[in-house]
Amino acid sequence: MKGLFIKILLSLLLFTNVSVAADPLPSWNDTAPKKAIVAFVEQVTREDSPDFVPVAKRIATFDNDGTLWAEQPIYFQFLFAIDRVKALAALHPEWNTQEPFASLLKGDMKSALAGGEHAMLEIVMSTHAGMTTQAFEKIVTDWITTARHPKTGRLFTEMVYQPMLELLAYLRANGFKTFIVSGGGIEFMRPWTEEVYGIPPEQVIGSSVMTKYEVRDGKPVIARLPELNFIDDKAGKPVGINQHIGRHPIMAFGNSDGDFEMLEWTTAGTGLRFGLLVHHTDEKREWAYDRESHIGRLDRGLDEGPRRGWTIVNMKDDWQVVFPFEKP
Amino acid sequence: MKGLFIKILLSLLLFTNVSVAADPLPSWNDTAPKKAIVAFVEQVTREDSPDFVPVAKRIATFDNDGTLWAEQPIYFQFLFAIDRVKALAALHPEWNTQEPFASLLKGDMKSALAGGEHAMLEIVMSTHAGMTTQAFEKIVTDWITTARHPKTGRLFTEMVYQPMLELLAYLRANGFKTFIVSGGGIEFMRPWTEEVYGIPPEQVIGSSVMTKYEVRDGKPVIARLPELNFIDDKAGKPVGINQHIGRHPIMAFGNSDGDFEMLEWTTAGTGLRFGLLVHHTDEKREWAYDRESHIGRLDRGLDEGPRRGWTIVNMKDDWQVVFPFEKP
Numbered sequence: 001m002k003g004l005f006i007k008i009l010l011s012l013l014l015f016t017n018v019s020v021a022a023d024p025l026p027s028w029n030d031t032a033p034k035k036a037i038v039a040f041v042e043q044v045t046r047e048d049s050p051d052f053v054p055v056a057k058r059i060a061t062f063d064n065d066g067t068l069w070a071e072q073p074i075y076f077q078f079l080f081a082i083d084r085v086k087a088l089a090a091l092h093p094e095w096n097t098q099e100p101f102a103s104l105l106k107g108d109m110k111s112a113l114a115g116g117e118h119a120m121l122e123i124v125m126s127t128h129a130g131m132t133t134q135a136f137e138k139i140v141t142d143w144i145t146t147a148r149h150p151k152t153g154r155l156f157t158e159m160v161y162q163p164m165l166e167l168l169a170y171l172r173a174n175g176f177k178t179f180i181v182s183g184g185g186i187e188f189m190r191p192w193t194e195e196v197y198g199i200p201p202e203q204v205i206g207s208s209v210m211t212k213y214e215v216r217d218g219k220p221v222i223a224r225l226p227e228l229n230f231i232d233d234k235a236g237k238p239v240g241i242n243q244h245i246g247r248h249p250i251m252a253f254g255n256s257d258g259d260f261e262m263l264e265w266t267t268a269g270t271g272l273r274f275g276l277l278v279h280h281t282d283e284k285r286e287w288a289y290d291r292e293s294h295i296g297r298l299d300r301g302l303d304e305g306p307r308r309g310w311t312i313v314n315m316k317d318d319w320q321v322v323f324p325f326e327k328p
Numbered sequence: 329m330k331g332l333f334i335k336i337l338l339s340l341l342l343f344t345n346v347s348v349a350a351d352p353l354p355s356w357n358d359t360a361p362k363k364a365i366v367a368f369v370e371q372v373t374r375e376d377s378p379d380f381v382p383v384a385k386r387i388a389t390f391d392n393d394g395t396l397w398a399e400q401p402i403y404f405q406f407l408f409a410i411d412r413v414k415a416l417a418a419l420h421p422e423w424n425t426q427e428p429f430a431s432l433l434k435g436d437m438k439s440a441l442a443g444g445e446h447a448m449l450e451i452v453m454s455t456h457a458g459m460t461t462q463a464f465e466k467i468v469t470d471w472i473t474t475a476r477h478p479k480t481g482r483l484f485t486e487m488v489y490q491p492m493l494e495l496l497a498y499l500r501a502n503g504f505k506t507f508i509v510s511g512g513g514i515e516f517m518r519p520w521t522e523e524v525y526g527i528p529p530e531q532v533i534g535s536s537v538m539t540k541y542e543v544r545d546g547k548p549v550i551a552r553l554p555e556l557n558f559i560d561d562k563a564g565k566p567v568g569i570n571q572h573i574g575r576h577p578i579m580a581f582g583n584s585d586g587d588f589e590m591l592e593w594t595t596a597g598t599g600l601r602f603g604l605l606v607h608h609t610d611e612k613r614e615w616a617y618d619r620e621s622h623i624g625r626l627d628r629g630l631d632e633g634p635r636r637g638w639t640i641v642n643m644k645d646d647w648q649v650v651f652p653f654e655k656p
Binding site for chain 1: 518528543570589593
């Protein structure tokens, strides 16, 4: 009896949602990707569907850089790292001669980035240590609420993709739990993902430094150590998903070859699965880059994705709006 | 308008819960611990309370061994490990002379356990590797649905504490997200915690081995490697909580000194906090052990817990029912 009552209430809730927002994805053009997303969600949520998936198993994972927010001219966390190097330079005179700090301080990005993505991640991680998690959270929050994108002058949290915000909300309204699975630092993202994406800290997976629990003058803290713990990129993404979620996602969203294994792992599971790659093709409203880019390189995914049944979003054609600030 | 409608529906739902189950904790005697739990939950959930905590921040963490299910005569996962050693012995003739396998196979538990808890955990972890996560999940599921407790003859999933099952449900009904934070293996628990405790895999934190993503004959797998990744015990528990949840719990439940730091970390946060230790004092219905026990040793917590404002459950006096199978 109580079960029935709850069912009726939930149906009313669902009905209310539907009537209020007829099109849950208004910033998506009515092209193939939107149709594929909606068709998939209907197939896994309709109780009489052969592909029905119970709510507990509706797990969707999203890359962050280039998938939920922009990543040009360089990963935003790296801009944060540069600002940290500048802020701390007075305390570290040795940085004037020590690479990559010397190049960063001179504004010579090219030399600082010579080591590639992995080196970049290591630089980020090692400049993010030596404080407590609480102190780091404050540093991130101060930066993210004030720092501005070098090209658009916008806050970085404004450089998020409106179609993806709608997609996150749409999936959650359909019983999905949405997770971030990013190569970015887990504690760089957590202070703001709930407010910006509606994704709580416990659903954020990322790269991390080693940490240590200590009691300092009677006050427990978690110290961030200058040692990498985990790189949540490429083949690390399925490992991070398994470690944090413990089950297969049924949908995965990315934009670069760093997401290939996440999509491969997700779409290899039994039952209906969905993989999507955002192809950055819009040099007017955003950026256009793929196979040759040092940031968010998309090469293998472009070749193999379609063969594997993954949806490729052509940003230029498939997104009516890119950033929220474009909306009329 | 829609917000109001949802609020009314949620109030109706809440009211239904209340009217159906007037006492959400019937297996708890009406002693101090129950009163403290109910008073705390009311203080953090009443919107007009100065200690009100929004739903997103209602995080409660539970140790597993000795807190949610029994742990005598030895951690159940260790009984699983012994069964695994026996099952695999034919493939490992070297185990007949190699410790701790030789002692285990001879049934000499004392020698096998000579290395203490940390060694035990290492033994468990290293005997749990060399297969995919999928294969391991099947091995665990096969065992947990058939193996029996050496003393009671019950399935291990029947050796859970009825008062704690009620507590988990009570907290969730009050908007809490419940997590397991256990020294036990994360992938040993995940296959059954959702059914037994209502805790989904993504809310289970535990010890782990290293894993590796591979594509074998075109099929992606995650391989379990014979190398420890993380020990989620003692000072590791706050680290695990930070890694997986990314924010402070407001309630923590344990039973041994392995939970001390989790309770310390939880109750050190700002705002109203709650820590509870289960003291095993009932040799008739369960077991009685504390300061001198090799399993679930509780010494520092007994001394410092009350001074720190933690609630100590005296199992004999505070629990009307221990195991679900006792219920009339």
